[in-house]
Amino acid sequence: MISASKEETAHLSIIPFIFVLLGLFMITIAVNLQVPLYTAYAEQAGYGKAATALVFAAYVFGLIPVLLFLGGISDRAGRKPILLVALGFSLCATLLMIVHPSIQVLFAARLLQGVGLGLSVGTCTAYLIALYPEKSGWIPTFIALCSSVGFGGGALFTALLSFQRVSLTPLSYWIVLAFLILTMMGVFFFVPPVQGDTGKPMMNMPRFPKGTMPANAAIAIAWSVCGLVISILPAQLKLNGYELWVGPALFLINMAGVLMQPFVRKMNSSTALLLGFICLPCGYGLLLYGANSGSIFLVLAGTMLAGTACYGFTYLGGLQLIVERGKKEAARAVAGYYLFAYLGLGIPSVFVGLFADMYGTQIVLTLFFLIVLAACLILLISGIRQKQK
Structure with missing residues (x-):
């Protein structure tokens, strides 16, 4: 160019x-x-x-x-x-x-x-x-x-x-x-x-430098929660007449992350990722509880907390780590990062939607919460151990 x-x-x-x-x-x-x-x-x-x-x-x-x-x-x-x-x-x-x-x-x-x-x-x-x-x-x-x-x-x-x-x-x-x-x-x-x-x-074509897989996994998990908020959550909210509130929820999940980004830029990338592993399951759990109990306030609070990870701690912290480790191949490493992000955004939603029709939305969303929680705990413990070395 x-x-x-x-x-x-x-x-x-x-x-x-x-x-x-x-x-x-x-x-x-x-x-x-x-x-x-x-x-x-x-x-x-x-x-x-x-x-x-x-x-x-x-x-x-x-x-x-x-x-x-x-x-x-x-x-x-x-x-x-x-x-x-x-x-x-x-x-x-x-x-x-x-x-x-x-x-x-x-x-x-x-x-x-x-x-x-x-x-x-x-x-x-x-x-x-x-x-x-x-x-x-x-x-x-x-x-x-x-x-x-x-x-x-x-x-x-x-x-x-x-x-x-x-x-x-x-x-x-x-x-x-x-x-x-x-x-x-x-x-x-x-x-x-x-x-x-x-x-x-x-x-x-994407590249995956050594040491970047935790960041790639983290963004896939974080954006999978965003995907569920967009694709599956409206059906659960409809049980209490709140299906249109997915619009404000999606806006908050984006804006909470954007407002957090200036603070994340001042952090070490590893620290930002660790905070994301804490905020994501807490936010998802809160919005899930709100959707099941009919509390739109808890749904919106949960989306904001999850958003600090999805587009704040996890997203920007992971991107910083990718650029640090990618060095001369940073552009291709970032392409790999976004590949994981968008696969996480789309694929889990399809399977959750399929199983929700078979076994019920509440059960499947709760099961997915346990998967997200387990994945975040594994990555959190692994990250803490890596920092202590």
Whole structure:
């Protein structure tokens, strides 16, 4: 990728910066826009929790191949075309759900959302660094904040507009569709292109340096809890009439982690991981107890506590460890880290959903809590012993 020169970037206004960030925000907000209505779509078609879990995981199935095999595509083709294509995938996914709101179409929409996110996840960061090299130190912070608010904000937006009247095509879909169109126009007309380099590799295959597997395992476990909050928890909350509260819960799980990140940055990576091993099972246990007892306050408190691990201690602490151990292979090591993260996000939800239909949601979620607790205890004890050496 050929970066713009200082002369070319010195005169740039803040407008391209805003539109690139808005592009990432709209893609991430669209990803979880339908989450509060998963149960409604499944019930409409006569399906159970396995279907909602599979639909949720479809986004991961679309995302991972793009990350693995097309990770360098914006280096070759240029940032602007790939960002526009990513926005196009999100727009098509949202439009599909407006035209035909059903669980079957939602599966296809989730695949499109995964491809769109996979194309944009590294493109926006690299795009802004190329356009504003003098602000490169701050850009990852803006990217992290923007994507985190987007991931939680989509579900929250739909939930807030559905509390009075539940619709299979809520107003939030139309508003996001309109903003996606406006964002594409803004990127096309107001963001300058950055020339690609055809010599760059297309693939970014992951690498797992020695000593990084605890961090990889930790993020897989942490994000599996996020996956359950999105895909399975709404069905359990519906027993007490709280299914739409999954929107605020998902927003809190993201924002709690974001608010914790400034403190985690000042910590040793190993210490941050150890704190994550404590917060994650405590948070999951609290939200599970709240869901079973009908206490939405405990559910929200539990999601916040789990969020400090999912997107705070475990996520950032693990990422720091990966970068430290990866050294010259840091980019490929980070790719491996995200591979574990997204596999954890999607695969456990499918199996939990399948078993929930067979044996009951409460039993299976409780059993999964015991698995998470055991895994965190093993990693915690192992980490403490490693620190004492």
